[in-house]
Every structure is written in structure tokens, then in C-alpha cells.
Amino acid sequence: MxxxxxxxxxxxxxxxxxxxxxxxxxxxxxxxxxxxxxxxxxxLAGSPLPRLPEVSGADLTLTAGRMTARVRGGATEVWSYNGQFPAPLIRLRRGDDARIRLVNELDEDTIVHWHGLDVPEQADGHPRFAIGPGEAYDYRFRVADAPGLYWYHPHTHGRTAPQTYMGMAGLLVVDGEEEAALGLxxxxxxxxxxxxxxxxxxxxxxxxxxxxxxxxxxxxxxxxxxxxxxxxxxxxxxxxxxxxxxxxxxxxxxxxxxxxxxxxxxxxxxxxxxxxxxxxxxxxxxxxxxxxxxxxxxxxxxxxxxxxxxxxxxxxxxxxxxxxxxxxxxxxxxxxxxxxxxxxxxxxxxxxxxxxxxxxxxxxxxGPKIELPARLDGSLDAPADPGTVDRTFRFDSRMMQHTINGRSFEMDRIDERIPAGRREVWEFVNDGGFAHPVHVHGGQHRILSREGGRARLLPWERGRKDTALLLPGERIRMAVEFRHTGVFLLHCHNLEHEDAGMMSNFEVVAP
Ligand SMILES: [Cu+2]
CATH class of the missing domain: 2.60.40.420 (Cupredoxins -  blue copper proteins)
Structure with a gap:
């Protein structure tokens, strides 16, 4: 068929x-x-692809607000940052001390999450840190992540989907010397x-x-x-x-x-x-x-x-x-x-x-000709797999409810406590009929295995990962380890699922 x-x-x-x-x-x-x-x-015909405006995150103000832009056809209201649509690409260098001030000129609460970065609790954009209209929030963090492509978007509980949809989504690039040497x-x-x-x-x-x-x-x-x-x-x-x-x-x-x-x-x-x-x-x-x-x-x-x-x-x-x-x-x-x-x-x-x-x-x-080396990041080994599972998270969608282990997100409820610096194997299970891209905050992790469904890891899943696509019938094991103590999030990155409560707090505690 x-x-x-x-x-x-x-x-x-x-x-x-x-x-x-x-x-x-x-x-x-x-x-x-x-x-x-x-x-x-x-x-002919098409719209010129906008090149993303670039800013440095070493000392930056990001102002969330409404503006007018053109997606296709006439002008429309969009929501973005710094009056720029698409939102600016933020460049950081590994080792930088990022200083970013978020100013909220929307007429609703917002907060920014640096998707994929390993940052302290106060800089992770947990929804309990959301700020009201006219307020500001200061992020300070040392850029510890490998050179690569990250991004930023709102994490306002119940409003992540509409805010991201209306245009609040930007790239964040971490540059570093090891990558520059490749001549990409x-x-x-x-x-x-x-x-x-x-x-x-x-x-x-x-x-x-x-x-x-x-x-x-x-x-x-x-x-x-x-x-x-x-x-x-x-x-x-x-x-x-x-x-x-x-x-x-x-x-x-x-x-x-x-x-x-x-x-x-x-x-x-x-x-x-x-x-x-x-x-x-x-x-x-x-x-x-x-x-x-x-x-x-x-x-x-x-x-x-x-x-x-x-x-x-x-x-x-x-x-x-x-x-x-x-x-x-x-x-x-x-x-x-x-x-x-x-x-x-x-x-x-x-x-x-x-x-x-x-x-x-x-x-x-x-244009340029590139001779790629056989190795890109030689420090990236295959992750050790102890063959075990420390915690299991079941993602389920039915009857208009989206839950993890049968529960909907509550701002003040801690669902798991994990010692900092301990490597654990987390298992994500999807017995239902919907796709769930599972996102784990607190830096980068490694996918160990997939059973059911596609039943294997795909080539793009063999590096550092913060998001793993969990299709119906699949069971994924991921090795995680957290450096910073505090409350972080595990959630589905289908934003409607997330806003509906498919999200869970875990607290990283001193070992
Ligand atoms: Cu989902």
C-alpha cells in the first residue's frame, strides 16, 4: 500500500x-x-533564504518581543529576539564566560533554555525561573561544551510551544580550536x-x-x-x-x-x-x-x-x-x-x-574544495555499555494525556534524585502510538542501544546526544552523567506534548 x-x-x-x-x-x-x-x-519564485544575524554571547542582551515579518505572502506578527527575525545566531567559544541578559518585552512570561549546553542550574532556563513582562534575567556560565551546534528557545511551562512556534528559536554555535584546525x-x-x-x-x-x-x-x-x-x-x-x-x-x-x-x-x-x-x-x-x-x-x-x-x-x-x-x-x-x-x-x-x-x-x-580527514573528533570513543538499566522512563500518550511513568509534570515535584558525577543508564520506553523525541537537560549524553522499532542506532546517534527519537515500540538506553547539582528536566521535545505535561524534574545531588 x-x-x-x-x-x-x-x-x-x-x-x-x-x-x-x-x-x-x-x-x-x-x-x-x-x-x-x-x-x-x-x-525565480522563491524567497531569499535569510542569513542568520550573528552575535557573540560573551556579553549580550537578548530582548524577547513582538515584531512584524514575512513568512510567505503578507506581513505577519512574529515573536523573536532583538527585533530580528529569524532570531540571531549566538557564537560562543569553548572556555568563554558567557554573560547573557534576557529582557522580556512580551506580554507573557518567558525564559530561555540553552538546548544541549552543560550549564549550572541557574542558567538552564527551568520554567520556575520564568520572568514576567518587563523583567530581566541574567545568565552566567562558563562554556564547557565541545565545539558544535546547540540552540536556544523558550522553556515557559505551558507556553513553550506557542513561543517557539511564533519565532523564538535561534542557533547557538560553540567554536573551538580543535575544530578550527579541520578547515571546514x-x-x-x-x-x-x-x-x-x-x-x-x-x-x-x-x-x-x-x-x-x-x-x-x-x-x-x-x-x-x-x-x-x-x-x-x-x-x-x-x-x-x-x-x-x-x-x-x-x-x-x-x-x-x-x-x-x-x-x-x-x-x-x-x-x-x-x-x-x-x-x-x-x-x-x-x-x-x-x-x-x-x-x-x-x-x-x-x-x-x-x-x-x-x-x-x-x-x-x-x-x-x-x-x-x-x-x-x-x-x-x-x-x-x-x-x-x-x-x-x-x-x-x-x-x-x-x-x-x-x-x-x-x-x-x-567554491571551496575540502579534503576531510579520516578522524573528526578522535577523542570520541564508543561509550562503554555495562548492559544494565538504572532507571526506566515510560512515555505514554493516550486520552489527551501525555505522561512519563504515568505522571504529568508538576513544577515543584522531584521525580528522581541522581548523584552528581555518577554514570547511570537510563531507559526510555514507548509502548504507545506516538513519536516522542526525548530530551535530557544537563549536557550531553550517549545513546547505547535501541530495541524494538528500528532496533539499532543510526549513524547520527553515535556522537554526543541530548535528544533521542523514541518511536512507538522502541526502547532506548542512554548513558547519562551530570556535573552540576540542582533541578534539571527530562521531557518530550514534541512541544505540545511537553506543554501538556510530558516532562519530569530530576535533582542532581552532591554525591
Ligand atoms: Cu512526546
């Missing part, structure tokens, strides 16, 4: 896909024949990309209006892909090597990234810096919160050729699906295996639907 048929026959029902064991979607060969390259006139593409040949999906109202207004049914269960899925805040993004590239530094900053959308013409790309790094060695790929799954550091060589292409970075179609076996044909509650066949009772119309392109993200148009000019 091909995908179109699949969605077509779902009607309004909610049905498990457990019988389908085909898994070409993730990490396999692209199935869509429509991915291709076409010769075209540069500069930089300057105009280093492109930061914040990938998201959006729904636009008539006239191009950005809209965040989740409905109780599908939006609450699947998360807020959009109709269009955006890169650095714009739809139909298009960028001219020279015939040479580019470094693409990508975050999936979407609320709920999982991207299965491919390049047109099945052009291969090289994976350099993932969440917490470079991999041990480069890996050539044609497809890479990036769940919300995850990052990918890619090298793409456009030198094999002809001037005028156009290559689309897009999310290819994929299926998630065992995932609950809702049809697009519903149209109202209580009509159509009752779903099998659904726990939702009523019928809902699917909003946005379903999870796994194809989506264009950025079009690269190749110019006649030559």
Missing part, C-alpha cells in the same frame, strides 16, 4: 499502523521519485538553518491555534516548510563545499532530510559536536530538537542546477494515524485501536508527509 492510499483509506478514523512493518522511511533509500534536480533560472567551510560557506513547519492563515498570517483533538495528540503540524523563518526559501550556492548547520526547530514535525537528485552529503556532527569520523548519507532523520552538521559538495553540479533540501515521505510503524478526510466529529468509520473516541479532521500535512525546505541554486562560480 503506498502512502497516498494509506492516508486516503484512513478516512476520519484513528488507526494503529502496527501491521505495516515496512521501514524504508527512516535511513533507507528515498522512495519518492519526485526528488530531482531541474535546470532553472536562478532567482566557514564565512559565506557556513549556513545556519532553522527548519520548521508552519500553518499560515489567509494573507500569510502566522497562526498558532491548536485544536483539542489531533493537534493535542500529534502536536502542531504545519502545511509548509520554512527555513530561517521563510517559506519557499531559495539560496544561491557556488560550485563547492558548504557546511550546513541544521536544527529541527519545529514543534512536532520530524524531518527525514534528503537532497534532490539523491545527492549524497556528509554527516560531520550531531547534537553535541563532531562525530568520530565523517559518514556519507543520503537520508537523515532529524526529530524536533536534534541537530545535524552536514558537508554538502555542490561542485559536481552544473551552473543553474537546482537542488531541493526536503523532508521525504516516511512511515512510522505503530504510529496512530488520523485521516485527512474527516470533516467533523462522529462521522465515518470508528477507528480500530484508537483511544480518542470522537473523529477529527487532520490538521496540517500529516507526520511523514513530504515537505520542501530549502532550494539551492548553483551558480557558475567555484
Amino acid at each position: 503506498d502512502r497516498k492510499t494509506f492516508f486516503g483509506v484512513m478516512g476520519a478514523g484513528l488507526v494503529g499502523v502496527g501491521g505495516t512493518n515496512r521501514f524504508a522511511g527512516f535511513g533507507g533509500a528515498p522512495r519518492s521519485a519526485r526528488v530531482g534536480s531541474i535546470a532553472r533560472d536562478p532567482g 567551510p566557514s564565512g559565506e560557506f557556513e549556513l545556519g538553518l532553522v527548519l520548521q513547519d508552519k500553518r499560515l492563515a489567509a494573507g500569510g498570517a502566522l497562526r498558532y491555534s491548536p485544536e483539542m483533538g489531533p493537534d493535542r495528540m500529534f502536536g502542531y503540524l504545519g502545511d509548509i516548510g520554512t527555513a530561517n523563518g521563510v517559506a519557499d526559501a531559495q539560496v544561491e550556492v557556488r560550485r563547492g563545499a558548504y557546511r550546513l548547520r541544521i536544527v529541527n526547530g519545529a514543534n512536532a514535525r520530524i524531518f527525514d532530510l534528503t537532497l534532490g537528485n539523491d545527492l549524497p552529503f556528509t554527516l560531520l556532527g550531531s547534537d553535541g559536536g563532531l562525530l568520530r569520523e565523517p559518514v556519507e548519507l543520503r537520508r537523515l532523520t532529524l526529530a524536533t530538537g536534534e541537530r545535524a552538521d552536514l558537508l554538502v559538495d555542490f561542485s559536481t553540479l552544473r551552473a543553474g542546477e537546482s537542488i531541493m533540501l526536503r523532508s521525504a515521505e516516511f512511515e512510522i510503524p505503530g504510529m496512530m494515524m488520523m485521516g485527512m478526510q474527516g470533516g467533523g466529529r462522529g462521522r465515518g468509520p470508528q477507528g480500530r485501536g484508537g483511544g480518542m473516541g470522537g473523529m477529527h479532521r487532520m490538521n496540517g500535512i500529516p507526520q511523514g508527509g513530504a515537505m520542501d525546505l530549502v532550494e539551492f541554486v548553483v551558480s557558475a562560480e567555484e
